[in-house]
Amino acid sequence: MTYRNWKVRDALELLLVDKEYSLRDSETKDEADFYSKFWYKTGVNESGETVSTNDPNVHKVLWSDVLVKIKEVEAKEYQHDRKRSYPDMGVQLDYIYHNGIEKWKTDIVDPIKAKYPKS
Amino acid sequence: MALTLNGSNNTIAGVAVGGLPDGIVDTDMLAAEAVTKTKQAPGSVVQVAIHTDHGEDSGNETSWTQTGRIDLSFANSVTSGNKVLLTLHVGIGEAYDSSWAQHGLLTIYCATQGNIGDSSLGICGGWVSGNTSAGSDMQYGYQRMSGSLLYTPTTTTPRYYLYRKRIDTAFVMVVGSAKHTHANYNSGNTTLVAMEITA
Numbered sequence: 001m002t003y004r005n006w007k008v009r010d011a012l013e014l015l016l017v018d019k020e021y022s023l024r025d026s027e028t029k030d031e032a033d034f035y036s037k038f039w040y041k042t043g044v045n046e047s048g049e050t051v052s053t054n055d056p057n058v059h060k061v062l063w064s065d066v067l068v069k070i071k072e073v074e075a076k077e078y079q080h081d082r083k084r085s086y087p088d089m090g091v092q093l094d095y096i097y098h099n100g101i102e103k104w105k106t107d108i109v110d111p112i113k114a115k116y117p118k119s
Numbered sequence: 120m121a122l123t124l125n126g127s128n129n130t131i132a133g134v135a136v137g138g139l140p141d142g143i144v145d146t147d148m149l150a151a152e153a154v155t156k157t158k159q160a161p162g163s164v165v166q167v168a169i170h171t172d173h174g175e176d177s178g179n180e181t182s183w184t185q186t187g188r189i190d191l192s193f194a195n196s197v198t199s200g201n202k203v204l205l206t207l208h209v210g211i212g213e214a215y216d217s218s219w220a221q222h223g224l225l226t227i228y229c230a231t232q233g234n235i236g237d238s239s240l241g242i243c244g245g246w247v248s249g250n251t252s253a254g255s256d257m258q259y260g261y262q263r264m265s266g267s268l269l270y271t272p273t274t275t276t277p278r279y280y281l282y283r284k285r286i287d288t289a290f291v292m293v294v295g296s297a298k299h300t301h302a303n304y305n306s307g308n309t310t311l312v313a314m315e316i317t318a
Binding site for chain 1: 174175176177178179180181182183184185187214228233234238259282284291293296298299305
């Protein structure tokens with residue numbers, strides 16, 4: 001299974017609060033691929049350059065833990081779909097002004113909620 | 120110095136500067152590639168190299184970090200004392216989700232000389248702006264930025280890499296794509312141009 005790295009990044013943000021790391025490329029295929037693309041910061045050298053490792057025995061970030069967090073991210077994916085589908089706030093306020101709250105709910109909000117249900 | 124015609128080796132010596140009439144030496148009379156780098160006027164472009172990358176990199180390190188996206192060298196050695204003009208074009212994405220704005224910075228490292236840009240500010244930086252300020256929509260945004268730098272290399276074979284860092288706290292920034300593409304919307308086109316300029 002291949003994961004888009006925006007999902008992996010969101011999973012890492014949940015897993016590694018206040019830690020510093022890199023994730024290369026746009027996709028992650030599997031455990032071996034993750035360990036080739038994930039670099040964990042271990043320090044800074046004399047010239048101010050990041051020193052990091054992709055050795056799981058050192059950084060202790062397990063792909064299995066990342067997968068758990070990816071599932072949490074995917075469970076909230078509907079929020080992103082809804083957010084991207086709602087019209088501009090000004091358009092919605094204008095619709096409410098002319099048609100009222102109930103028509104706004106049935107005409108604008110409900111169809112998007114139905115299209116992207118909570119998973 | 121007297122004008123000398125030497126019939127044994129077919130040479131003329133002693134011709135003064137300006138001693139030939141205008142137009143007597145045209146382009147066809149010059150040997151191919153006769154104007155070498157050392158004969159070019161100051162400010163002339165000697166050679167150009169470019170690397171464009173369509174890949175993606177992300178991270179939240181607050182120190183200069185190799186992106187792995189640019190690896191650029193000249194085809195020929197740089198003449199000692201000449202300058203190099205570097206121009207970077209790059210797009211970044213942001214991870215802010217209902218949080219305050221953070222700043223991302225980019226610089227160019229030379230394999231032998233280290234950071235070519237400002238030690239703190241690199242050669243360009245910024246953050247993804249949008250019509251909702253630092254709101255949750257920032258994670259869908261993508262900001263194109265550029266920077267240039269003219270310097271004198273200490274090596275004749277410089278090799279350049281793209282580095283990034285966060286200036287304050289650790290939020291992920293993305294090079295080459297919006298953070299939350301949610302689809303295959305990789306924007307790519309991270310480009311570094313290097314020009315050798317005669318001193």
